[in-house]
Amino acid sequence: MRKKIAITELKTGMYIDELCGSWMDHPFWKTAFKLKDPNDLVSLQHSAIKDVWIDTAKGLDVAPQVPHRVKEGTNSYADQSLKHAATDVSKIHVSVPLELELACAEQIRNEGRHAIMSMFAEVRMGKALPMDEMVILVDKINDSVMRNHSALLSLVKLKNKDDYTYLHSVAVCALMIALGKQMGIEEKQLKLLGLAGLLHDVGKIAMPEAILNKPGRLTDDEFALIKTHPVRGWEILKESPSMNALVQDVCLHHHERVDGAGYPDQLSGPALTLAARMGAICDVYDAITSDRCYKAGWPPAEAIRKMVEWQNGHFDATIFQAFVRTIGIYPVGTLLKLKSGRLAVVTDQSEKNLLKPIVKVFFSIRSNTLIKMELVDLSHTQDTIENIAHADKWGLDVKKITGIV
Ligand SMILES: [Fe+2]
Ligand SMILES: [Fe+2]
Structure with a gap:
């Protein structure tokens, strides 16, 4: 059956029967084809095409109604959902071991913090966005993520309250690239997604620092002001000559939710582009795993469980599954x-199961002593995970002992 849908409702697996618009509005030489490549989806969603005709007999139909939001604390739902993600593993390729990439990633993290801090200061003084520097930084972050995405992602989670906004930008850039890589998106688009991550919170330049760094709860008025940062950021990006539409879109819509309860435009599921949906997930993950002036961050494994509980209504379920496969x-x-x-x-x-990662064993609880370190692939042994442990409880400096951040 032919069905006319908005371009934002388009998904890979659908059969495009006709693109509504002139041939100059899109980069494709044919107008009827099965949409298989996520890169083509990104290109179409950022072209001048607004609507397409799909044929549901030859490909997927539009998504069914988004299910109701699952209340927090429904762990059985979280477990079920994680088990599903766990066994559908297509491991992201790593070309350099973690320990080797960490030194390089640390340098990129520090350069990134400095570059974003300078960029914020320059734009605050009314200067233009230093786009050349931002593009060079994205290239470096992209290279590190391609070698071993876990190195930079482990390092950027370490932030203090003053660093938060700057390192959060670097973190969302790295997360967008790693997630896009997992989703099979090509390198040129990955770098655009990375740039979008790097600049998504540029509107915070226009927010008073006293509110951004307030240790306590925000008043309603303060929160209303903070909620204007996506629009303020979009206004800044629009001023920059030939700023890519994808970068503007992520900046404007990274606080939207698929159920329409986000801001600033309350866009519901199908009206949100792939890039904006990716941005929403990467942004929340980094925000809740970071120490803030008003609360300590959650350990990444707990953050993933929380996000599983929230995902319906908040996030795109398919992209979230890809995100879990990226992060673990x-x-x-x-x-x-x-x-x-x-x-x-x-x-x-x-390779086999995200519930059984590869670990470095280093401490015996029974004898309360450090033991000879050993790499163990839990998918190949009888030993299993009892629970997530907290380093503070054991008084151990895990980074110093194991070299793993
Ligand atoms: Fe934001
Ligand atoms: Fe953010």
């Missing part, structure tokens, strides 16, 4: 207590 259910650096009575830190994800 027990992200790199997570401290685990094993059934064997040992402590271990996650160093990599397993």
Whole structure:
């Protein structure tokens, strides 16, 4: 059956029967084809085409109604959903071991913090966005993520309250690239997604620092003001000559939700582009895993579980599954207590099952001593995870002992 849909409702797997618009409005030489490549979807969503005809007999139909939001604390739902993500693993390729990439990633993290801090200061003084510097930074972040995405992602989660806004920009850039890579998006588009991540909160330049860094709860008026940062950011980006539409879109819509309860435009599911949906997930993950002036961040493994509970209504379910496969259910650096009575830190994800990562075992709880370090792939042993452990409880400097952040 032919069906006319908005371009924002388009998904890979649909059969495009006709693109509504002139041939100059889009980059394709044909107008009827099955949409298989996520890169083509990104190109179409950022072209001048507003509507397309799809044929549901030859491809997927529009998504059914988004299910109701699942209340927080429904762990059985979280477990079910994680188990599903866990066994559908297509591991993201890593070309350099974590320990080797960490030194390079640390340098990029520090350069990134400095570059974003300078960019904020310059734009605050009325200067133009230093786009050349931003593009060079995205290239470096992209290269590190391509070598081993866990290195930079582990390092950018370490922020202090003053660094937050700057390192959050670097973190969302790295997350967007890693997620896009997992989704099979091509390098040129990955860099655009990275640039969008880097600039998504540029509107915070226009927010009073006293409110941004307020240690307590925001008043209603203060919160209303903070909620204007996507529009303020979009206004700044529009001033920059030939700023890409995808970058503007992520800046304007990274606080939207698929159920329409976000801001500033209350766009509901189908009206949100792929890039904006990706931005929403990466932004929330980094925000809740970071220490803020008003609360300590959650450990990444707990953040993933929380996001599973929130995902319906808040996030795009398919992209969220890809995000879990990118980060892992027990992200790199997570401290685990094993059934064997040992402590271990996650160093990599397993090819087979995200619930059974590769870990570095280093401590015996029974004898309360450090033991010879050993890499163990939990998908290949009898030992299993008992629970997530907290380093503070054991008084251990895990980074110093294991070299894993
Ligand atoms: Fe934001
Ligand atoms: Fe953000």
